[in-house]
Amino acid sequence: MSAQPTPLAIVGVGKIARDQHIPTIAASDAFTLAATVTRHNTLPDVPNYGSIAELVAGQPKVRAIAICTPPRGRIALIRDAVAHGLDILLEKPPAATVTEAEAIVAAIAGSDSVLHVTWHSREAAAVEPARAWLQDRRIARVTVSWREDVRVWHPGQEWIWEPGIGVFDPGINALSILTRILPHPLSLARATLAFPANKAAPIAADLVLDDGTDAAIAVGFDFDQRGPQTWDIAIQTDDGVLTLTAGGSAMAVDGVTQAVPDEPEYARLYARFAELIATRQSDTDLQPFRLVADAYLLGVRREVAAFDWNG
Ligand code: NAP
16 A cells, blocks of 8 residues: 655745645645745645645644745745655755755754755756766766746746846756766856846856866857757766756667657656655755855856846
8 A cells, every 4th residue: 555645845836846845745745835935926725834734733743844936045944844844855956055054954964854955957858967978988078058038937026036046047957967967076167147237147158177088068048049948968078978957857879869758857856856855864965056156156246237127
C-alpha cells in the first residue's frame, strides 16, 4: 500500500507557484496542497494564512512547505518553519545574500527539518545523461548562451531588478546545470556586467569560469533577447561535442539527438523532495549562488541604455 501524501503549504503564491508548483502538486502522489501563506494572491478553496505560525495553528497536519517568494526575507520564513519542524522546499535562488543562504543551511543543521535547496534546471531531462556522458571525457571548451526577454518571463516583476538579481535570475539556472554536469569544481575567473542606467542589477553578463584545467569556459547571459529565446550549452571534448538545448531538456552528440527521460522538471523536483523527506536528508548545495556572488564581486561594470518594460 502506498504512503499517504504529505500535506504541504505553498508560501508565496505568484508566477512560479501558479505555473509549476500548483499543477505539479496536483499531479503528485507524494504531496497534497493543504494551504497557502501569501498576502494577496490567495487560491479559491485553499485556506490561506498570514504567517507560518498561523499556518501551523490552523493546519496542524501540514508537514512541509514550498517557499516560492522572491529571495529577500526568506531566512525569517525558514526560522519559523524550522521552529515548527516543517520540511522545506526552497525555490531558487536560495536567498538574497550568501550570508543569508549560509544562515539558512545552518538553521537546518541539528534541527528536525529537511531542507531541499532546489535548482529546477538541474532536473531538466538531459542534465543527468549529460553528466554521465561527460564523466570520462576531457573538456576543451564550454560555451553557454542563456538569452531571454525579461518582459516575457517576468512581466512587471520589479523585484527582478533588485540588487543581486537581474539577468542572474535566469543565469543562475545555467550555472546550476554547469556545476552539476562538469566533472571539476568551478570558480569565477572574470566577469563583465552591463547595468541599465536606471536599474541596480545587470541586464547582461559575460563570465569566464575556471575548472582547474585548460578548458575555456565562456558564459553569456542576456535579459533583453527579442525573437527566439536561447538556453543552450555546447561542450567540446576530446571525444565529440555535446549540446544541451532548451534549458537542458534536449541533448545531442555531434549533432545527433540523444534519447532522454520524458519527465517534467518540477515532477522530478518534487519526487526528489519526497525522497529527501523519506530518508530525512537535506540537499543544500549553494555553489551556483556563490558563483553569482563572485560575479558581482569581481565583475567589471559598464552602463547601458535605461531599461523600459514597454521598450
Ligand atoms: P512573483 O510572481 O513575484 O511571486 C512571488 C509571490 O510571493 C508574490 O506574488 C507575493 O504574493 C508572494 N510574497 C512576497 N513576499 C512574501 C512574503 N513575505 N510572505 C508570503 N508571500 C510573499 O515571483 P515568481 O516569478 O513566482 O518568483 C518567485 C521565486 O521563484 C523567485 O525566487 C524566482 O527566482 C523563482 N522562480 C521563478 C520562475 C519564473 O518563471 N517566474 C521560475 C523558476 C523560479 P502575495 O502578494 O500574495 O504575498
